[in-house]
Amino acid sequence: MTTPSLSSLLMVPVNAVMRIIEAPLRRLQKATGIGGMAAFFLAPNMLIFGIFVLLPLVINFVYSMTGGTAFFLSERDFIGGAQYSRLFECQNYLDPMSCQEDAFWTAVGNTFWFVVLQVSLMILTALITALILNRELAARSFWRAVFFFPVLLSPVVVGLIWKWILQRQGLLNFGLYQFGMDPYTWLTDRNWTFAATIGVSLWAHMGFYALIILAGLQAIPKDLYEAAEMDGTKPARVFWRITLPLLAPNLLVVVVLALIKSVQVFDEIYVLTGGGPGTSTLFLTQYIYETGFASALRNPGLAAAASILMGGVLVVLTLIQLGIGRRGESKGKR
Amino acid sequence: MGEIKLTDVKKSFGALAVLKDIDLHIRHGEFVVFVGPSGCGKSTLLRTIAGLEKVSGGEIEIDGKRVNEVTAADRGLAMVFQSYALYPHMSVRQNLAFGLENSNMPKAEITERINEAARMLEIEAYMDRRPGQLSGGQRQRVAIGRAIVRRPTAFLLDEPLSNLDAELRVSTRAELAALHGRLGSTMIYVTHDQVEAMTLAHRIVVMRAGKIEQVGTPLELYNEPANRFVAGFIGAPHMNFLKAEVVAVSAGSATLTFAGGYRADLQSGQAKLQVGDKVTVGVRPQHLVVSGDPQHPAAKLYLVEALGSETVVHGDIGGEKLLAVLPGQQRLNAGDRVHFDLSKPVLHVFDDNGHRLFTHPGSGG
Amino acid sequence: MGNVARFILRRRGAHGSGKGWHWTDVFTWVWLIGGLIIMFGPAVWLVFSSLKTPAALAEFPPSILPYVTSQATVEGYDKPLMLYNATMPDGSTRVLAEVRRIGLVAQMVDPNAPGEIVKVNINDRSPVRTMSFATNNYTEPFVHFDFLRYLWNSVFVTVVATLITLVVNSMAAFALSKYEFKGRSLAMLVILATLMVPLSVIMVPLYSIISTLGLFNSLWGVILPTVATPTGVFILRQYMLTIPDELLDAARMDKASEWQIYWRIVLPLTAPALAVLAIFSVVWRWNDFLWPLIVLSRRELYTLQVGLSIYSGELNVQWHFILAMTVVTMIPVVLVFIFLQRFITTGIAGTGLK
Known part of the structure; x- marks a missing residue:
């Protein structure tokens, strides 16, 4: 019983990180309230979503109306349909x-x-x-x-x-x-x-x-x-x-x-x-x-x-x- | 200290008003029970006190300090939940320690508090088990233990006994009362079971549809219910209600006619009555007395339940249902006609709106 | 034994009596045995082939197992000679080494007595073949090509992407299952909508975004677009909805912060769903092909899938290496399949998502 299991050993650094981020997160919660925390939990996923799925979805339409071989939108000409x-x-x-x-x-x-x-x-x-x-x-x-x-x-x-x-x-x-x-x-x-x-x-x-x-x-x-x-x-x-x-x-x-x-x-x-x-x-x-x-x-x-x-x-x-x-x-x- | 004061507390979910203008003053060390039918707002009231729900209006004070904006964690209260809400992935010991660790208490003190609570609740034998390995009664103790170790200003208990079987409920009820005696802290207890309310409470708060109907000691509620709802809710089996009409009024007394034409003279005290008033007369089943006088109104029995120590009879009197609890074993059968003397028992007389007008003290029996 | 056989071969039988063979019984077993051969056969063939030398791979008709023709060094000859079992005119067989072949006649020597040449009709001799595993098919690509690098890249992408997926998705699922806030249904709708947006629809603009962010030719450019999986959010949210809210309230009364509630209460209780998502994520990221193919153009950044496909598309395909590396690429997925199959099948049956 005294030898710690492998998984508990693996959790040691993770728990240390958690202890460090706990205090600032508690202050954040104080400042923003529980509703603010909901936004905090949602933010990383929605951010990645926004940048790598929603944004491409939108600029895809813009892309389809431009010409040329350049990849950056700013270097492309608008050619309509x-x-x-x-x-x-x-x-x-x-x-x-x-x-x-x-x-x-x-x-x-x-x-x-x-x-x-x-x-x-x-x-x-x-x-x-x-x-x-x-x-x-x-x-x-x-x-x-x-x-x-x-x-x-x-x-x-x-x-x-x-x-x-x-x-x-x-x-x-x-x-x-x-x-x-x-x-x-x-x-x-x-x-x-x-x-x-x-x-x-x-x-x-x-x-x-x-x-x-x-x-x-x-x-x-x-x-x-x-x-x-x-x-x-x-x-x-x-x-x-x-x-x-x-x-x-x-x-x-x-x-x-x-x-x-x-x-x-x-x-x-x-x-x-x-x-x-x-x-x-x-x-x-x-x-x-x-x-x-x-x-x-x-x-x-x-x-x-x-x-x-x-x-x-x-x-x-x-x-x-x-x-x-x-x-x-x-x-x-x- | 554990003094809680609610002033004009309101709570609504969207357009639905769940709590309407609640005023209540709970004194230190008091055992207060919120009772009422399901959906009356009693649990919501408890959760607003806890800080788990924000009030929509009014003020909550704990020990003289306004706590409307204080989070649940910082109100210094502890709660025992209906489902116990024990953390399934933690041992009993970890369950008790979790809250204390969160407030950065020294390890030694945590251990000391947990051991003390474990001794008090006799849960030492299974401190290293998980909640899933415990019986319902054991889980219930752990849930209380988790509240005790926090040494809260007040305990909030949300139907803590409703998941136990009938026998365990009775014994745990007694233990809870003893625990309150030992700890001396304020306890607020929510239940829909009026027997629990009667046996545990110093004061009972009867609620209906988001409003407080009456606050009082158990016997006050029993003897002087403020209205028909409280009268019907407190006491088992429920009070009988018979329709009647005031036919004569004199100083301190009134004559009523019941359906079926029977007349009775009642002591009406200071109540203001007028001839022709329609009233409702409430009589507790235990107070009804069988009479040999054929002049008294007769009930036709359709069900007789012999319980040994008492006999419960269900009858029909002038077209209204009547239930009576008669002492001992009676030689009665369904279909019999039994006469009841309606002037002898304690009678509560309510007006059209359900408010109590007066109580006829009865003449023993 | 009789009982076992009866159990295994249980069938409908004529008139549902369990006796005789109804046509559906025959069909069932034909389908099952056929399925066994067709489903497993190609993979088994791949594994056997990957152990063959290039010479054995070029043989037609091929042998099932990795055989090579034995050779021997014979005194007086510089090169090693092929060994054959030769049938002598008297009917006996001898093991002889072939020196040269002229028309239908092979000139052979006995390795033990190299002096004398024996002439044998080529129809009377057959090669001496022994099983030999060409293990350097496996070691060479790691040592001389970049496959160790590719393997590492694949492992890095798979592990990092899975870890980020688990954290980010579970946080979002927690917010979407345990909080009431304005815009919650909007967030759900957005996530639901992205289920319809496969990579093939947005790869052009996504590429430009990756380039703008400087993530082109970076493993992070492979990882980041994949981690906010709508599937993961859904699986986890469904599971978290079953955790009673009273438990969270209890933790709040216990002075836990919202982060602690997430980390110490909700996450441990979501472990079964996290396990399912982790397995899926590992398989997805390990198998990803098109997106890494677009983002990675430098050889040292290739993942196994990209490296394999590029090498196999080259003009002179070195099949013995490709086959061995295909086996290596297959191994993690096969391990997942063997040990975690139950999780995956119930996961798919429950969610309908791959």
């Missing part, structure tokens, strides 16, 4: 190549198809996984962990793992070789690469959505199923008439959440394909990043304009999510 008209200048809106800013429209088109395919496959696989994990299963937490495992991996690690697997001497070609097929250079084929980006992001994030759906499934009262069993309801009917309707609000939230994340797709794909081959896997965030920073002809104003357009989509999606959340809440209260 020129960046937006540049983004929207197209001869034929269905053909990105006819637009002045063809990379943007390519990125929009790629992102659109990515979102549609990835989210629908994501919801389907996550729902199946959640339904399976919700069965009476031995070692359920182990199986849950299996599907959840990739969620924590960093996007760079995910990208590199799959780059390694999909390369010419990779595991996938080894598998094909075992079945007597010829190896293939997957990441140089436009269609296969696009498919790979969807597959990899499914692999990396499916467990997260499965977990949320699973929580929704487990929130459905067991006695409903028992009642259905007493009524002799067929399992398929139980699924369509009990599970799915009761899961619907949860599922809607998951869909919107998946949409929000999917629109912003970047990290693991950037590492996996770098946007290539060509521009076949160039997505919006990468377009913004490259236009704003990476390309030789960088144009921060154009990047800002594109990011505001993307932000608009995200705001709409988030408002839908909040709306669903609120409705679910008021339902729960009743």
Whole structure:
């Protein structure tokens, strides 16, 4: 009992600091009252928030109306809506190549198809996984962990793992070789690469959505199923008439959440394909990043304009999510 | 010293007035109980005295000094909370020491005070346990101990017994009374239980809807309730209220007719009455006397509760409910008709607004 | 044993009787086993690959485990020679070292008797392979490249950002859960609104702010924009709302200052939620990629994620080093996953936040 624990040793310097700042803080409280202390507690977070989130949000609009390659606002010229008209200048809106800013429209088109395919496959696989994990299963937490495992991996690690697997001497070609097929250079084929980006992001994030759906499934009262069993309801009917309707609000939230994340797709794909081959896997965030920073002809104003357009989509999606959340809440209260 | 004076104290949350013009003078060493139904403002009043709520108007003085602007920490008071509010992550000893450490007391004195309080409250055996490992009664003692070590000018207790079971509540009540005797400090105690108020208080403050209805010793409130609310609130079971009308007035007495037509002559003292006044007559269930005279109003019983030492009967008299506590064991059944002599018991007569007009002393029984 | 097997293989069965295999049982197990292979397989493959020599990595078809072909120094030859198991015409096998190969015939010598050349058809010989772990895949990048530096940068960013996040978020959550003041709902609304603002939307102006503050090419420029997480404020505030206000009042009666109430009462009682936030924060900051990529342009400042991505994007990728460093980058997250998985899954299920 006399040997102090490691954590208590670690707390010694912290407690010393606390003793030192205690007196001035007490004087501050005397001077400002309890209400003033509330402001004091809130201040650091709001300050950082203000500088690094709110302020950028505001000046993003200003940025999008300026031109030039300089980064400091004072060195940039005001050009009004020129960046937006540049983004929207197209001869034929269905053909990105006819637009002045063809990379943007390519990125929009790629992102659109990515979102549609990835989210629908994501919801389907996550729902199946959640339904399976919700069965009476031995070692359920182990199986849950299996599907959840990739969620924590960093996007760079995910990208590199799959780059390694999909390369010419990779595991996938080894598998094909075992079945007597010829190896293939997957990441140089436009269609296969696009498919790979969807597959990899499914692999990396499916467990997260499965977990949320699973929580929704487990929130459905067991006695409903028992009642259905007493009524002799067929399992398929139980699924369509009990599970799915009761899961619907949860599922809607998951869909919107998946949409929000999917629109912003970047990290693991950037590492996996770098946007290539060509521009076949160039997505919006990468377009913004490259236009704003990476390309030789960088144009921060154009990047800002594109990011505001993307932000608009995200705001709409988030408002839908909040709306669903609120409705679910008021339902729960009743 | 522990003298607390409230003058014209007001408190409102937004548009809602919770305390209205509270005037109260609590003397040193007094045990004062605030009692009233929930939502009457008694806890808010206690919290404004503590300094946890700011008053919206009026003045609070402690030992002659105005403390409106003084923070809770510096008023020199200690409080025992309804939930005990023991710090769950600290041992009993640390819980007791926390307040003393905050006022930079020397370690030796802290230890001495804690040991003294622990001895007094018999909590020495579990000084190193956490609150979560204690029973409700033990936690309650620790909460009181935390107040005692501070040696406050006054103790504020917010429904401290309400989380204990009935048996423990009775024994702890007695211990609290003894503790007050030993410490001799001022105690202000909030409860909604009038039995607690009656047994503990020197003076009771009855509150309703943010106002003080009456202040007095327990027996004053029992014998001379200022109004119908106090009369109904103090005493268990509750007082019966019967409607009546004044039909004749003479010097020092009045004749009332009850619903059902029964007439009674009552000693009205100095009360100013007029023929035709509608009044309410209050009679405590214990004061009702069964009469053999068929002239007396009859109650039809619908429930008889034999408790052994006494018999509680619920009846219906002239369309009004009547409850009587009769001594010993009575041979009565539901459905029986029982006559009560309404001029014999002590009767409190209230006017239309509920104020007491006079009390008929009764004629024993 | 029978009971265990029955438990593990519990299934719906025909007519829900638990006997026989209903199609949903088959599907469940196909999905689970398939999931096991697909989810863990790539990571396991990565770990095995990271232990292979560059030569073994270039082989096709690849071997699963890190094998290398054995070599031997033979008297009379300058270079080490490859060892093969050769099948002799009489059916016996010998271990021989290959001197050279001419067409379909390999000229070989017995390492123990180097004088005599043995001719063997190349279809009759197979390499002698032994398991060998190329541990210098791990040591080299630390010693000769900057990876030790990157590792340190990542650890610094993760630890400092997490500590600041915990302090700053918990202070804000305390103010928002335990005080009534004007503008509280406005503050809540602002924080809620920022949930909608991902980095990708504000990276251009944020970059200019970071530059103006002189934080470009500084680890603080990576740390500061990330610490005021709305998620953290929400998790902590929800938890603090469950701490009874009477406890704070009791502390006020006990002469505690508001700071002491925060530090000595509320914070210790919020420990479970702080733990969840700490875990999330560590994973987030460790995995951050895009923002460090923008802010850090000097090699010695790279975090592991940025360093890895830059190295893997170079023209002649040294895969053996990249794979090993990928494993190193993965290790902390895997440890978190193994030991704290329960916290994380309940945290996500409870808040729906990643």
